[in-house]
Amino acid sequence: MDVALYDFVRGPFLRFALFVFFLGIAYRFFRVVFLGLPPDYARPKGNPYYMAVKKILIKPTMGWTFNEIFSRRAVNYVGGFLFHLGFIGLTFLVPAHALLWQEITGLPMPTMPNIISDILAYAALGSLVVLTVHRALNPVLKLLTGKDEYFANFLIAIVLFTGLLATRWAGSGYVWLLSLHMLLADLLIIYIPFSRLSHFIYYFLSVGFMGWNAGKRGVSF
Amino acid sequence: MAVVVSKEEIGKEEIEKFYQFCKNSINTEVAAYLEACVRCGICAEACLFYMGENVAGRIDPTLTPAYKADLLRDIYKENYTFWGRIKKLLGFGVKITPEDLKEQVKLVFYTCTNCDRCTKACPMGIDTPRLVSIVRGALTYAGLTPKDLAEATNLSVEKGSPLGVDVQTFLQRLEFIADEYEVEIPIDKAPSDYLYLPSSIELMKFPSSVASAVKVLNRSGVKWTMSTIAHEATNFGLFAQSREVTKEMLRRVLEGAKALGVKHIITPECGHAYQSMRFVAPNIFPREWNFEVINIVEFIEKMIEKGNLKITKKVLKERSTLHDSCQIGRRGGVLREPRKILNMLAEDFKDSVLIPEHNICCGGGGGVLVIADADYYRQKAFISKMTLFDKVGAKTIVCYCANCMLALNKGSQELKRDYKFVSIVELVAEALEDQS
Amino acid sequence: MFKNMESLYDLYKNKGYSRREFLRSIMLLSATLGFPPSMFPDVVKALESRPKPAVIWLEFQDCAGCTESFIKSTSILPADVLLDYISLEYHETLMAPSGFYAEESKKEAIEKHRGRYILVVEGSVSPKDRGVYCTIGGKSNAELLQEAAEGAGLIIAVGSCASWGGIPYAYPNPTGAVAVSKLLKGKEVVNIPGCPPIGDVIVSVIAGYTITGKPPELDSLGRPKAFYGQTIHDRCYRRPFYNAGRFAESFDDEKAKKGYCLYKLGCKGPMTRNACATIRWNGGLSFPIQSGHPCFGCSEPDFWDRGFVYTPLSVVEGGFGPKEALLSVTVGAALGAGAAYLNKKLRGGK
Missing domain, CATH: 1.20.5 (Single alpha-helices involved in coiled-coils or other helix-helix interfaces)
Incomplete structure (x- = not known):
């Protein structure tokens, strides 16, 4: 029984989820890309293309220079950073996940030791909880937050939690927990294209445009 | 002729017009910004209006920049996304009430100066001013521009300037300045290389500033002139986001510049004048606009580099700091130049920010200054600006935008503070004066 | 003394082993069964005094591999003691009688040891088409199973075929094979899956029954917790390399020889519950992973049909x-x- 569920979530269901994910993400990305841009005849003051690439690469390090914002929103900064570091690290570099990516991309992927993935998992899970609580309490975030955010946070948290349980504390329930982890992960993969979690793909567009504008205006920041 | 109208009553037609304008303004860039928002709310802490309220002990979450684009986002969603369209078909679409539009007026006209600070803080790089501009444009299109702004805009189309400066007044003022400050002002002198456009704010309220610019220009030894056709640098079309007004104002500049055959246009100490001529005009007149547009601060720096101007004397003795104009600085790329010049001029210059792009707006940009209803928010914004001045302990603040100076002066007086605001060009003129 | 009443100690004495050797075997046995040290005197007493267990071993759709594994179990009881102690009253492969006499002896044993004997079933049962696919002495296998199970003190399903259906059960399952437990509803069946299971485990479970008179503690799938409580992965000697993220890239490459984890080569250790990594095979000599082959997952249900023998666990099945x-x-x-x-x-x- 547990094995049947396991085979389902790592077989047909995962396949389906991946199809939905890639299709949905590509759809959302290109739906925006092909809307078109009006031409810009103003002579740029800097190099917009260089800045666009540069900003995409270094944008996550830029916000930290805003001391006064950091002092008010350290939770967002530190929590957000830890969460993204943990989530991205776990998604790509845990051996089991890396092998999946290796199959999908056909490229060799590096893997990371358990000790690092454990630290990342605790960091990501902890910061996610803190961020969610913060979201529920901060007046600005209360205004901005919809159901989507809470659901996404909950889903990611439970995926992280079951993954952590499965690798560390499963005992004899290993296959059950692993199946549950994979089932929830499949749901998360399907959910990404339908939600704001797909912001990762718009990051490239949005930050790219921001860098492009910075290059056009000749500012460094 | 009333190009921009300010209606009191909001009916179905206005809402429909607003909706259509928003819908039609979406392109890749805008859609990317609207989709990318992750609702982190960090932009709130970067917004001077929110910060001001916060310092005063009140938190008004609706001042969050991300929230200002939410109606636009909803309209985008139901016209450009699959689920949005289905929702609309099922009757769960966006329902805009007159109250919603009134709130939008408050959000985009009263509490946003298009200062771009939130863009720099946003982890996703969302250009909120771009989105706010669209909402402003939609409101203007629907005829809901705030009354004061609409009047000033119409006046600028009618008479040539938002302060009602027509050609006659313009010449009178220049004559007055020439007499008062003993300077020689070339008008409609062809052939010239440079065309200098003053802004009417300077002309009417800070004549010394114009005089200083004239002195500097004369001193630099270039062939320059002013024009009676292109006599106004400001462009209220940008504030109201009315394309017709923007085009009309720029057309006058274009005609004046063409008539004189100049190659370079020098914009005055005015934020959006630089913005409109440097970045907007080439897109409105893609073929005809062949001028190099530079700001007066850029011009001074260039002349110092070339050796035409020499500054050897420090004219500012006391502790001073610099206030950046958002449209010239953060959104125009002129940030290094004023600092370089000010270091030559001031003995005790201390920058109030770590990185120039972090500077806070005066609170009066984007037309907020002329809207009387926005005074409350502007004063709150001044409080957040003040924190930077007090941080470095400067009472003398150097500006390079007349509109900023006006707004800061107003705020300072209203809150009974004793800051002194000086124009950088004036300081340069002063330093040059004493040398020869 | 009646031959069948011999205890384990009697057997050791008769074969010329010393008491010390007897105690060593018992120590091993109680350690394997997971008994606490405080129980040791009781275990010794039980094996000194209790008669050796009577075992009826039925074979249905099987390959006799489990029998092979059983008779090669030498780490607990010495080879010459093993088959004398576990008294195989009926075993088609090992017994001397044949035909009519064999069936008679089984009947006799069932009657004689009713309520006490241990029934070991090897191979899956095929009740389909009234059991024509596997008959012995004119009786269908299902019938034979019911007959023997009725008076059994303990029923052990040995091997993956008896426990889950195994290879006969694999798609398309022409004989309609099922697991033993499916046919014996309401009776407790101890599953010792594996293809084959470890012989020492079979011996320990049987000996354990003589000591305690009860079946061992079972998990939800009917497997003794003492042997199937942990996954291969949990006790694998290559586990440190998994934790460190070091993997062999191909069979017998430099990394595999260094002992790196075989996860990438398709090891099913993480989801396979068995004692291979602790008890090991051939008297504790080695086990598949130690000899460089990833775990097959042979003791897990339906391992044969899952078809991803040499692909890593985490990749999408179906590609x-x-x-x-x-x-x-x-x-x-x-x-x-x-x-x-x-x-x-x-x-x-x-």
């Missing part, structure tokens, strides 16, 4: 490679471009 990814991205991009085109048309305006 999702660059081709599929590219295909879905292309379709998505095309749909996106179409949507953008439509949106642009509907946008109108400037």
